[in-house]
Amino acid sequence: MADWKARTEGAKVVKSICPYCAVGCGQSVYVKDEKIVQIEGDPDSPISRGRLCPKGAASLSLVTNPLREYKVKYRRPFGTRWEELPLERAMEMIADRVLETRRDTWESTDGDGHTLNRCYGIAHLGGATLDNEENYLMKKLYTALGVVQVENQARI
Ligand code: SF4
Numbered sequence: 001m002a003d004w005k006a007r008t009e010g011a012k013v014v015k016s017i018c019p020y021c022a023v024g025c026g027q028s029v030y031v032k033d034e035k036i037v038q039i040e041g042d043p044d045s046p047i048s049r050g051r052l053c054p055k056g057a058a059s060l061s062l063v064t065n066p067l068r069e070y071k072v073k074y075r076r077p078f079g080t081r082w083e084e085l086p087l088e089r090a091m092e093m094i095a096d097r098v099l100e101t102r103r104d105t106w107e108s109t110d111g112d113g114h115t116l117n118r119c120y121g122i123a124h125l126g127g128a129t130l131d132n133e134e135n136y137l138m139k140k141l142y143t144a145l146g147v148v149q150v151e152n153q154a155r156i
Contacts, residue, residue: 004038007030007032007037007038008030008032008037008038010032011030011031011032011037011038012030012031012032013028013029013030013031014028014029014030014031015027015028015029015042015044016028016029016039016042018052018055018056018059019059019062019129020055020056020059020128020129021055021128021129021154022128022154023047023048024047025041025042025045025047025048025051025052025053025056026041026042026044026045026047026048026050027039027040027041027042027052027056027059028040028041028042028043035064036060036063036064038060039057039059039060040052041056041057071084071085072084072085072086072087072089072090073085074090074093098122098145101119101121101122102119102121102122102145102146104121105119105120105121105122106118106119106121106146107119107120117146118146118147118148119145119146119147119148120148120149122142122145122147122149123147123149123150123151124138124142124147124149124150124151125151125152125153126138126150126151126152126153126154127152127153127154128152128153128154130152135152138150
C-alpha cells in the first residue's frame with residue numbers, strides 16, 4: 001500500500017477503458033513524468049464501479065513490462081528459432097499469402113452454375129481487444145475479399 005501511495009503521489013489521473021475484453025471496465029490511469037505508474041478501477045464507471053478482474057488489474061504490466069515484445073518474431077517453415085523481421089516485411093508477407101490463398105481457393109460458381117464468388121481458404125478470428133471501429137473495417141475488408149468465415153471470440 002505504501003508503495004502504491006508513493007508511486008501515485010502527484011500523478012495525473014486519466015480515465016480510460018480496459019483493453020482486454022468487451023466488458024469495457026473503466027480504468028483510472030495514473031501518469032507521472034509522462035509515464036504510467038499505476039492503473040486502478042475507475043469508481044465513476046457505471047459498468048464496473050471501480051472493479052477490475054485479475055486481467056484488467058494487471059494491465060499496468062501490459063505497458064510497462066520490460067519483457068514486452070516490440071519486434072515481429074517469425075519462425076519459418078521447419079525453422080528451429082525465431083527471427084526478427086521489420087514490420088513492413090512482415091506485412092508484405094501476410095499480404096502475399098492472403099492474395100495467393102484467395103487466388104488458389106476462389107470459388108466463382110457451384111457445380112450447378114450458381115454464382116458463389118467466395119473464398120473458403122481464409123478465415124478470420126478476431127480478439128476481444130478489437131474495438132467497434134476496427135471490427136467494422138475488418139468485416140468490410142474480408143467481405144470485399146469474399147471471405148465468409150469471419151468470427152470474433154468476444155461473447156459478451
Ligand atoms: S478484462 Fe476484466 S477488467 Fe478488463 S474489461 Fe474485461 S472484465 Fe473488465
